[in-house]
Amino acid sequence: MIKLTVNGQERSWDGDPSLPLLWYLRDEAGLTGTKFGCGKALCGACTVHVEGQAARSCITPMSDLAGQKVTTIEGLDAHGDHPVQKAWREVNVPQCGFCQAGQIMQASALLLQNPHPSHDEIRESMSGNICRCGCYQRIEEAVRVAATGA
């Protein structure tokens, strides 16, 4: 039995301890905001926070999460008004939107570590998250807006 906290709620898992967190979240816990894009930590669509750090849930086994705090896009802010979420809306970032939960989780983790990232630091930190629609120009701008408030 693995006990963990997801978005502030205590949960337990008594199934396969090697199951990646992604599938626990999506299929067992019903939190479908976290997306599957590659299964190999190559695209960042599945990004969540584990103890405040960005983590790729597709390669994080449940056995690593005993006693850990997991935050998903659904739990980033009770009203969906985290500064990164607001910036994403202000800049009109998404096209199809599929990768954006992962992008937002990555960006919010970045700003926790580094509240005022440079242009290059934004690009470097976000380079693990793929957007096939090509919203990169706006993602960069939205992270800047979230960091500076303007």
Place this chain on the structure above:
Amino acid sequence: MQHFIAPRIENVSRRAMLRGMGITAGLVLAAPVLSRRGFAAYKTGADKMPHGTVNDPRVFVAIAPDGIVTIIASRAEMGTGSRTSLPMVVADEMEADWSRVHVKQAPGDEVKYGNQDTDGSRSMRHFLMPMRQVGAAARMMLETAAAKRWNVAVTEVKAVNHEVIHTASGRKLGFGELANDAAKQPVVEASQLQLKDPKDFRYIGKGKVSIVDLHDITTGKAMYGADTRLPGMKYAVIARPPVVGGKLVSFDPKDALKVPGVEKVMEVKGYPWPSKFQPLGGVAVIARNTGAAIMGRDALKVVWDDGANAKYDSVSYRAELEDAARKPGEVVRNNGDAEAALKTADKVVVGEYYLPHFAHVSMEPPAAVAHVTGNKVEVWAPVQSPGGTREDLAKTLGIPDSDVTVNVTLLGGGFGRKSKCDFVLEAALLSKAIGAPVKVQWTREDDVRHDFFHTVSAERIEAGLDKSGKVVAWRHRSVAPTIMSTFVAGAKHQAPFELGMGLVDVPFDIPNIRCENPEAVAHTRIGWFRSVSNIPHGFAVQTMVAEIAHATGRDPKEVLLELIGPARLVDVGPSVKDLWDYGEPLASYPIDAGRLRGVVELVADKGEWGRSLPKGHGLGIAVHRSFVSYVATIVEVAVDDKGKLTIPRVDTAIDCGTYVNPERIRSQIEGAAIMGLSLAKYGEVTFKNGRAMQGNFDDHPVARIDEAPMVTNVHITGFGPDTPPSGVGEPGVPPFAPALCNAIFAATGKRIRSLPIGKQLEST
């Protein structure tokens, strides 16, 4: 920052999942049995699409007594914004206040809604006018209802911002108060409709409305193909034959069944190739969650018979295509006598170009949920073809269309892949077999290896120049397996819809033009990829223009304008049997050399063509007409001494006629630069022993944020009510790769004739 208006939204698919399909209470403009068919003030090719268009307000608009206006989005949303922009057209035309509008996604039903194939950059082109008519009819019915209530002439009242006003007395009635009466008015005949004067548009052309799904996307609530959950639902992944045309021989489920959570392993029916969009077949692993199903499939042992395509090999196939391009082929356009003119030319510039298979790789791999109950099926799926999916499900299950419900979720990218519903059919076959709802999830490897690939092509152009350097002869041979090979066995020539994408419609003012299409046999599934044959044709043509400029020591932009020639409507002549022109009537959508010149001149001006640059930087330009829009791009590239390229700036000019949502046009063009960069730098799927050799973002990379252009400028022109709307989703892609490679030549002197660029710059 602009201020955006956020509407409330409803999503039929989600509501259906939660509480069953139902009609929202208070619908008063209820759908009739038979829809009125649309007409257009300018003719489009919409009438030739299955089920055409519908302009009946009772189908698309409902007004509740509380004033909430619900507008149906009948086409799929894959990121272009049409789910916002088309309802916005209705709202503008009917004078609804966007903040009191709900958008509701239609299920697959083309008899009711008209054609739903969300492809070919057609949504605005075919539905702008029908949606204006829907809005105008609803507005006039509301005005008539108010005039009757007040017992005044209808000419004395006017709908303004969600209410109808009697100007003389200052009386007002809200849309909600008028809803019941308005519903009783006869629908205004199309010929009697009074459309708004474009100067009175409040939303159309303004770019002040954000997409309806923006809040849900940023909070994880937006529903995509894999996000539907049903009670008792099982999760399936499928092992498919690695070679197209191959089939299952045997499988051993023992180890798969040992994986915790795996419940069942079973065969999935396959269909002989070519079979349009039917499933490839294989072995399904069914489990309590997707992760268990994937681990179970990893443990599965399967023996395949590879079939007739077992020897497909990209290296030898490339040699075959290039060889074919050096020999005469079927003549598909012939003006003057290019053969003779090439012989007598002062100089002949020859370019041979190669573009490989691309995979779509939308961020959302294919996934769908199906629930078969008795003789009925309901699916939740991210499909570009809601109506076609319904028909294919009916055929596959042997049931009437009326017993098929296709709930259209958001698409996590489409790019043409999700015009093919094989993954939905798989889910339906499995649900039928196990008697429970099933979600089929494709992994990224499944997506890359079992795609309907962009074709692979060899392009060869010979340009004959006279003594002054003017081009007098042009012979372009294009060799590529056709998309038709996915539908019928033995198709060896490009179809009119492929030849017409930048080959036979080449808009150049050259007296002798000859286009040929030698044979090519397909050995895998070929399908539409965003921009389709415009990518190879446009790459070859626009690279050749720069090669001619270099050969004659002239400025590439000047050569480009000289080749386009004077502003005129281009006549390709009678040798082209079927110009196609994107299925549009030529009268509405001629090949307009003036508009082509216009975007070249605009981008050259705004993009500061000819500006001085640091060492190692270069500028490239390209223009291409596709999906009846005109797009020109200038790329500035910087290449360092190790061959690493960066992109300081991109400028793109687009003329897409009358436009509705410039904010989304910008986002499409920004994205087209990224997709163009991806395919130019990396895009390639290769085959060996019939198998696709790539599978995920490690061996099939796409562009990442640290490679994106530092500056992307989009210049939109051509807004005017007299120009019919044209495509936006696809036309941005074709000019990007040639503009980039022309810039690389300017920066380094290295001419890229084969994509992807890969490591070609490292050897310089």
